[in-house]
Amino acid sequence: MDKKLFEMTLEEKENYSKQIINESYNKFGNEVAVAFSGGKDSTTLLHLVRTAFDSTIPWQVFTLDTGFDFKEIPEFVKKLAKEWKFDLTFLKNHEITAETPLMDKAECCYTRKVIPLNTAIIDHKLKALMTAVRWDEQSARANEQFFAAKETPPHVRIQPILHFRELDIWSYIKKYSIPYCELYKKGFRSIDCEPCTNPLSKAGMERGGRDPDKEKVMERLREAGYF
Numbered sequence: 001m002d003k004k005l006f007e008m009t010l011e012e013k014e015n016y017s018k019q020i021i022n023e024s025y026n027k028f029g030n031e032v033a034v035a036f037s038g039g040k041d042s043t044t045l046l047h048l049v050r051t052a053f054d055s056t057i058p059w060q061v062f063t064l065d066t067g068f069d070f071k072e073i074p075e076f077v078k079k080l081a082k083e084w085k086f087d088l089t090f091l092k093n094h095e096i097t098a099e100t101p102l103m104d105k106a107e108c109c110y111t112r113k114v115i116p117l118n119t120a121i122i123d124h125k126l127k128a129l130m131t132a133v134r135w136d137e138q139s140a141r142a143n144e145q146f147f148a149a150k151e152t153p154p155h156v157r158i159q160p161i162l163h164f165r166e167l168d169i170w171s172y173i174k175k176y177s178i179p180y181c182e183l184y185k186k187g188f189r190s191i192d193c194e195p196c197t198n199p200l201s202k203a204g205m206e207r208g209g210r211d212p213d214k215e216k217v218m219e220r221l222r223e224a225g226y227f
Contacts, residue, residue, distance in 0.1 A: 001135045001136075001142050001143065001162075002163065005162075005163035006135075006136075006163055006165065008163065010168055010171050010172060010175070013161075013164055013168060014048065014051075016163065017045075017048050017160040017161055018048060018051065018052040018160075020146050020147075020158065020159075020160040021049055021130075021158075021160050022052055024128060024130065024158045024160075025053075025058065027128075028127045028128045028156070030058065030059065031126050031127040031128065032059045032126065032127065032129070032130055032158070033060050033061065033062045033089075033121075033124065033126055033128075033129055033130070034046060034049060034057065034059050034061045034062070034130045034131075035061075035062050035063075035117075035129060035130065035132070036061045036062065036088075037064070037073075037191070038063065038072075038073040038074070038076050038077045038080075038181055038191070039132075039181065039190070039191050040169050040170070040173065040181070040184060041133075041134060041137075041164075041169055042131075042132040043080070043173070043178060043179075043180055043181075044132065044161060044169050044172050044173060044178070045131075045132040045160060045161055046061070046080075046084065046086070047176060047178050048160065049130075050084060056085075057084065057085075057086040057087075059087075059130070060086075060087040060088075060089055061081070061086050061088050062089050062091050062129075063088065063089070063090055063091065064090075064091050064092070064113050064116060064117065065090045065091065066092075066112040067092070067096070067112065068193040068194050068195055068196075069194065070183055070191065070194045070197075072181055072182050072183050073181060073183075073191070074090075076179075076180075076181040076182070079179075083179070089120070091116040091117060091120050092116055093111060093112055093116045093119075096111060096112065105196070117129075118152065118153055121153050121155050122153050126155055128157070128158050129155055129156075129157055129158070130157075130159070131157060131158070131159055132159075132160075132161055133159050133161075134162055134163075134164050134165070134166075136165055136166070137166070137190070141162075144159055144162055145159070145162075146158070146159055146160065146162060166189070186199060
C-alpha cells in the first residue's frame with residue numbers, strides 16, 4: 001500500500017489508473033479480460049477503461065454467475081453491457097448441482113467463483129485479468145501490486161484502482177454521472193452473493209455486511225485465485 005497514492009487528488013488517481021490500463025494494453029494486447037461484478041468498484045474500472053480507449057472497451061468482460069446473486073446484479077450487468085456495448089461473458093460452474101450454498105464459505109466461493117474464473121482464463125488463453133480490488137477495502141488486499149503474477153493458472157492480475165478509497169469511488173461516479181446498481185440505494189455498501197450480504201450503516205466498515213466466516217478466509221481464497 002502506497003500512502004502517497006492515497007493522497008493524490010481524484011483527477012490524479014484517474015490519470016494514474018489510465019496509465020496502468022494503457023500499459024496493460026501495450027504489454028498484453030487483446031489477451032486480457034476485465035472482471036465485472038456489477039458492483040461500484042468494477043463499474044468504475046469499466047468506465048476508466050472506456051475513457052482510456054475513446055468510449056470503447058477493447059477486452060472481453062467476465063461476470064460470475066454463482067446462482068445466488070441478487071436479481072439486481074445480472075439485470076444491471078446486462079443493461080450496462082447493452083448501453084456501453086462491451087463483450088460480456090457469464091462464467092458458471094456447470095458441474096454444481098446443489099441448489100443451496102455450502103456451509104463451508106471458502107469451499108462455496110472456490111467452487112462457484114474461483115473454478116469457473118480459472119477455467120475461463122485457461123480456455124480463453126488469457127495473459128492477464130483486470131480486476132477492481134482496492135487496498136483499503138480488505139486487509140488481504142493491502143499488499144497487492146498494480147501488476148501481480150499469479151501461478152494457478154499462470155497469468156497477471158492487473159489492478160488499476162488499488163489506490164482509490166471508497167469515497168473516491170462515489171466521487172468518481174458522481175463526477176461522471178455513471179449508472180450503478182440499485183442495491184446501493186437500499187443500504188448496501190459492498191455486495192456479494194445474496195445469502196452472504198446484508199445492508200450496512202454508513203458508520204460501519206465497508207465490508208461489514210459480508211459474511212464474517214468468508215472474510216476470515218479471504219487470504220486463503222485469494223491465494224487460490226479469488227479477487
